[in-house]
Amino acid sequence: MTGETKTCGRCQAVKPLAGFYSGLICRECSKKKTAEWKKANPEKARVSALRWASSEKGRAINRASAAKFYKENPYTHSHYSARPEVYRAKNKLTAERLTDCYVANGMGLSVRDAPKDLIQAKREQMQITRLLRELNKQLKETK
Ligand SMILES: [Zn+2]
Numbered sequence: 001m002t003g004e005t006k007t008c009g010r011c012q013a014v015k016p017l018a019g020f021y022s023g024l025i026c027r028e029c030s031k032k033k034t035a036e037w038k039k040a041n042p043e044k045a046r047v048s049a050l051r052w053a054s055s056e057k058g059r060a061i062n063r064a065s066a067a068k069f070y071k072e073n074p075y076t077h078s079h080y081s082a083r084p085e086v087y088r089a090k091n092k093l094t095a096e097r098l099t100d101c102y103v104a105n106g107m108g109l110s111v112r113d114a115p116k117d118l119i120q121a122k123r124e125q126m127q128i129t130r131l132l133r134e135l136n137k138q139l140k141e142t143k
Helices: 027-040 042-054 056-072 084-097 100-106 116-142
Strands: 005-007 014-016
Touching: 027 042, 042 056, 084 100, 100 116
Parallel strands: none
Antiparallel strands: 005 014
C-alpha cells in the first residue's frame, strides 16, 4: 500500500512507512537513540559490536561490504586477485630497496626475530651479489 504513513512515537513526525524500520519510532530517531545508548554505554556497545561482527549475519554483511568496497576501489589496495600488476610492482620495489622485512624473509626469519646487524650484513651481501651479477652480465655483453 503506497501513501501509508505512521506517526513517530518519539519526534511525533508523520512519515511514510519507508521512514521506519519496524518499531514505533522513525529511522532518524532510531539512529539517534542508538548513538545515545552507545555514548552512555561504551563498554556494552563494544561488546555488542564485537558480538555482531562475529555473528553469522554480521560476518556475511562485513564480507559483502568489503567485497563491494574492493570492487569500487581497486586502487586502494594491492591484493593480488584484484590488481596483480600493482601487487607485482610493489613486490619489485620492496626487493629493489632491500627493506628489513624483505632481507629478513630471505633468511627465513621474521623481521622481529632478526638482529639489525644480521639484516645489515645480509643486505650488503645481497647488494654485492647483485653487483657481481650485473658486472658479469656487462662483461658478457662487451665480449
Ligand atoms: Zn522520529
